Amino acid sequence: xxxxxxxxxxxxxxxxxxxxxxxxxxxxxxxxxxxxxxxxxxxxxxxxxxxxxxxxxxxxxxxxxxxxxxxxxxxxxxxxxxxxxxxxxxxxxxxxxxxxxxxxxxxxxxxxxxxxxxxxxxxxxxxxxxxxxxxxxxxxxxxxxxxxxxxxxxxxxxxxxxxxxxxxxxxxxxxxxxxxxxxxxxxxxxxxxxxxxxxxxxxxxxxxxxxxxxxxxxxxxxxxxxxxxxxxxxxxxxxxxxxxxxxxxxxxxxxxxxxxxxxxxxxxxxxxxxxxxxxxxxxxxxxxxxxxxxxxxxxxxxxxxxxxxxxxxxxxxxxxxxx
Ligand code: MRU
Numbered sequence: 275x276x277x278x279x280x281x282x283x284x285x286x287x288x289x290x291x292x293x294x295x296x297x298x299x300x301x302x303x304x305x306x307x308x309x310x311x312x313x314x315x316x317x318x319x320x321x322x323x324x325x326x327x328x329x330x331x332x333x334x335x336x337x338x339x340x341x342x343x344x345x346x347x348x349x350x351x352x353x354x355x356x357x358x359x360x361x362x363x364x365x366x367x368x369x370x371x372x373x374x375x376x377x378x379x380x381x382x383x384x385x386x387x388x389x390x391x392x393x394x395x396x397x398x399x400x401x402x403x404x405x406x407x408x409x410x411x412x413x414x415x416x417x418x419x420x421x422x423x424x425x426x427x428x429x430x431x432x433x434x435x436x437x438x439x440x441x442x443x444x445x446x447x448x449x450x451x452x453x454x455x456x457x458x459x460x461x462x463x464x465x466x467x468x469x470x471x472x473x474x475x476x477x478x479x480x481x482x483x484x485x486x487x488x489x490x491x492x493x494x495x496x497x498x499x500x501x502x503x504x505x506x507x508x509x510x511x512x513x514x515x516x517x518x519x520x521x522x523x524x525x526x527x528x529x530x531x532x533x534x535x536x537x538x539x540x541x542x543x544x545x546x547x548x549x550x551x552x553x554x555x556x557x558x559x560x561x562x563x564x565x566x567x568x569x570x571x572x573x574x575x576x577x578x579x580x581x582x583x584x585x586x587x588x589x590x591x592x593x594x595x596x597x
Contacts, residue, residue: 275319277307280411284452285549295323295337302344302351305443309412310486311381311519314350317341318374321358325367334362346534347495347572349487350521378414384519385416387586392422392482392517395584396433400479403436403469406497407449408484408517418517419482420453422584427459435459436478438466440497442542442569466499473510481507482584485518492577492592493530494518498570504579516575516592517584530574543567 275292281304282288290306292298298320301307307316324337338359342352354377362370396402408419416424426433435454440446447463454461464472472478481503487495494500494516507514527533544561561567577592 275316275323277301277316278411279306280308280449281306283411284448285555292320292323294327295320295341298323299337299341299344302341308445309407309409310348310350310484310522311385311413311418312411313345313348314354314521315374315378315381315414317344317351318354318358318377321355321362322367322370322374325362325370334359345536347486347536348522349524350519353521381413381519382415384586385410385413385418385421388418388517388519388584389416389421389423389425391586391588392515392584393425393429393431395480395482395513395515395589396422396426396431397479398431398433400431400433401436401477402433403438403464403472403478403481403503403512404450405438405446405466405481405483405500405503406440407445407453409450409453411449411453412484413519417453418484418519418584420450421517422482423454423459424457427457433460435461436469436472437461437463438469438499438503439463440466440499444546445497466503469503470506470509473506473512476510478507478510478512481512481514483514483516485516485522485583486572487527487533488516488518488523488583488592489527489529489533490525491529492580492583493533494575494577494580494583494592495530495533495535495572496575498573501573501575501579504575508579513581514575514579515582515584515589516580519586530576533572533574535573536571538569538571540567540569543569 342355361373409417437446547557580592582589
């Protein structure tokens with residue numbers, strides 16, 4: 275399995291070779307690969323690797339458990355790992371590999387369709403705010419929240435993107451800004467805490483974010499900070515949309531309260547890593563010595579704050595959106 279090392283972006287572009295399922299699980303856990311659809315697809319390939327590595331049912335079960343639990347919030351991971359596991363049990367290593375590949379290919383098509391439906395929301399001159407990275411790095415191609423932007427660009431519609439930096443790992447600053455730059459799409463980075471001010475001044479027309487898990491009632495878990503953006507959007511009458519593939523929907527969670535929220539290491543809040551002026555990558559402390567931190571990686575936006583969920587089938591009103 276080959277994966278772009280997203281921990282090194284945008285300062286260096288390296289492709290990691292993940293030779294065994296354990297390496298694939300580790301790449302998901304350490305966020306070499308991240309973003310709900312991307313970790314789903316990576317997990318599927320990891321499961322296919324496990325079938326190739328051992329015919330021992332216990333070994334395959336261990337892989338099923340460890341891959342599925344490598345990150346807890348994104349529904350896509352466990353959903354895809356389970357499906358490839360079932361294909362492997364029925365069809366052996368070749369069956370598992372075929373299913374993993376089929377899921378990856380279907381994901382590309384799904385994101386394209388999300389873009390086709392979502393582009394109707396983007397009028398000429400729109401100022402669109404997004405949070406975290408729900409772009410092609412987070413998927414197999416085109417992204418979810420970014421797919422409507424790329425489709426609008428392809429139709430010649432002009433727009434401007436406001437990119438939340440998205441602490442503590444700065445996926446907006448490091449990944450989304452890099453992606454949009456590569457695509458030639460005009461954008462400005464903002465601190466997510468600036469979103470409220472810009473909305474209050476009428477400088478944001480639309481919000482589109484991705485999702486990690488969508489409960490049966492339409493509550494959406496996404497990168498921490500999304501909820502505050504949605505609250506500000508409601509206060510200022512800015513439509514707030516979520517873009518997501520089918521595997522992100524979890525009908526077994528009745529509401530957002532049941533969605534498991536990943537708590538990551540406090541180190542991510544206390545330190546930053548990046549190149550200094552001479553290009554040497556350094557890890558620097560940004561908090562008072564001795565300070566401790568909480569680091570919930572996701573939050574839940576209630577369905578009532580969401581204008582619509584952009585899927586490959588169209589734009590659904592949350593709550594009616596069940597798989
Ligand atoms: O912790 P991350 O970087 O994996 O979180 C990613 C997000 O929250 C994305 O917005 C979400 O997975 C949607 S990706 C299309």
